[in-house]
Amino acid sequence: KQEVTQIPAALSVPEGENLVLNCSFTDSAIYNLQWFRQDPGKGLTSLLLIQSSQREQTSGRLNASLDKSSGRSTLYIAASQPGDSATYLCAVGSGGGADGLTFGKGTHLIIQP
């Protein structure tokens, strides 16, 4: 059974800092990996999708990497802003996609102005 762990559970940093969020998974036979952002009481916003054959993806100030062999992914946020404050969720897809996504519990990020 796939398990996803996110570290740290919570993080508070001053505006402007670069930061790294970590995600690990137990079964390396994944289909893809997605990073999401969730604002309080809201749905999930897709940030980046990495297919199993890829090593990284970039979108603006965000960069996500994937190392299947070690079961790890990182989300790098450059020049953080108060608007980046949210919960960040890592999710892995298995079974060709039909098994749905397995999520971690998230990292609650606060960017101090």
Place this chain on the structure above:
Amino acid sequence: ETGVTQSPTHLIKTRGQQVTLRCSSQSGHNTVSWYQQALGQGPQFIFQYYREEENGRGNFPPRFSGLQFPNYSSELNVNALELDDSALYLCASSHRAYNEQFFGPGTRLTVL
């Protein structure tokens, strides 16, 4: 392009009742997945529908059931509601070939 929409936004039910939640897929998507998110937890996969058939299911009992319609919209039905069913229910749509999932705003269900 219209995103994923869900209705209703909030719902209050009592234990033992039945509930139906609705989801409209993003334009061009043919697969719908449902997730349950308890407070402070990551979403948990309930099931997935493709071509109007369930083609994947998580660890949820049979009282959780669903439908997908020819226009790819979907319903989640929960019978015999229990207090632990109180959660945010999220619908996600995707295209079978690409599998990037896009989520709706969710339905907040409270069971009293």
